[in-house]
Amino acid sequence: MAIAVEISAARRRSRAVSETLWVKGLLTALGVAILGLFLLLPLATVFGEAFSKGADAYFAALVDDDALAAIRLTLLVAVIAVPLNVVFGAVASWCIAKFDFRAKSLLITLIDIPFSVSPVISGLIYVLLFGLQGWFGPWLRDHDIKLIFAVPGIVLATVFVTFPFVARELIPLMESQGTEEEEAAVVLGASGWRIFWTVTVPNIKWGLLYGVLLCNARAMGEFGAVSVVSGHVRGVTNTMPLHVEILYNEYNYMAAFAVASLLALLALVTLAAKALLVWRFSREIAADARQ
């Protein structure tokens, strides 16, 4: 009797398991299908189009003067914008997570603005502020400073758009870690500078690295804001995304996709780096979270 009950219970359990297996399989298949349709297929198309006239044509399109200028500019912008935002983001998160002050929620809202405003609008605001007809336009012109339709404007717009990535990554992390370790360090006689480098930074390095990855990917790929402030001067103020657009509008599909393939590659590298981070340091990261 007892055995019979047990067996029927086991059977019921195994049916429940096989049912969830079945559902799991279906859901997985659905997920893979959607992923393939919306992510992998376009990716494959990018590379397919890029190599449609052979590898020689592909590399020729990349070493074209304008393309090279666009790549250089994109790298330059990222090299300036990412470190700036790492510093801003780290300082802002440090203030928000480790101190109590009145304007705290205001600061958090400000940091989020670039996420909630369309990048095109952000670009327009820069034009309204610093353009020839803008608020500071005449003053800038008198002092011979050209921001809009020039490289500094592009850097500014990119810094603005990518501002939240590092801060957003760090604030929750630092808040969850609290201030006890820093307090312990103060009591032991360490200076603020020392505490920042020997206690705070090592504790946030993974989050920071992840934020840098995301920030960099966005800085190189930004289109909207940069498009408004750039002025699209070939070889001078064109970043890679803008160059892709120009080529595309000129029906030079192959070249457009060739440049686009570099951006796609960047995305893949970012993903791989992130996966690598999680895989390589998952134990340490988990240990950090546990403490």
Added chain:
Amino acid sequence: MIDARNVRKTFGSFAALNDVSLNIAEGELVALLGPSGSGKTTLLRILGGLEFPDSGSVLFDGGDATLVSARDRHVGFVFQHYALFRHMTVFDNVAFGLKVRSRKERPSKAEIAERVHHLLSMVQLDGLALRYPSQLSGGQRQRVALARALAIQPRVLLLDEPFGALDAQVRKELRRWLRRLHDELKITGVFVTHDQEEALEVADRVVVMNQGRIEQIGTPTEIYDQPATPFVYQFLGNVNALPCRIRGGQAEIGPLVMPAPSYAGVADAAGVAFVRPHDLLLSRPGEGGGSFAVVRHVSVLGAVVRVELSLGEHIIEAETSRQRHAELELAPGQRVLLWPRQARFFLRDGWEGTTLESREELARTSAML
């Protein structure tokens, strides 16, 4: 050594510390004891310079240290959750306080290593120097935190619930060990706890706190035997708090009448009598004095026997020895005579509106039998 004078600290409109004054002598080990939220941590952090009082002052060795930052106070602080540097090894954790010194004062690498290893062997952690905090047990982390705090040879050691997060067995061991360590190093120490047993066992003096005020300061014996306020009575150890009437030098607890000579001037007032369970004497009818009570429940707890009795409408808890229990053959329903060896009375009005003045008044007028 440490002198806190009229310290007041508010968070928003909430007074976490209300006019707290405390004097700690050189080499003393003091416990701050009180319920959750009574301001123990806040006081400790103010002593350590991690928090600054709104008014009042803190003196170290007679010099005003109220506004001296934690960095320059030279105290050892052990945090409730240890706050070990999670990305540093045990060795680096303990060495931190020495490594961050200015070049002039910093010991050489070899000296630092020697000192760290000495400290680690003192806290019985030799061999674990290269582990990370996440690879240690709670008790081991606790000892690393202690070694780290001691590494800078602090003037004072401040510990916030040092054994709070450990299980009972480890706790007991560690607190004896802390006491021994303290006796060896002769360092002035202040530790926070909400465990009365811990406070009474380890400390030279106990500071009982409640709602941001100090209720009583005294040696463990004083605190336990002569609680100054109803709060201390109830917080320390088991106690029966029985409503009573106080009339012309006598206290009436139901049918039980006890002398209360220091209330001779009180014509008729509501009061509360505090009686410890082990101060209640039980005897057979005809053998002793007191009032009749009825046994409701008897439970044998190791060496002692806890007896629940009803006296009039009051329920009273008494504690007696196993031997006495056998002699009396205590059983539910049985009538026994009950007599308190000692009791203490407080007037009802006095402590419901608890102001410091009325409390001092009460302490003076209360009666010991």
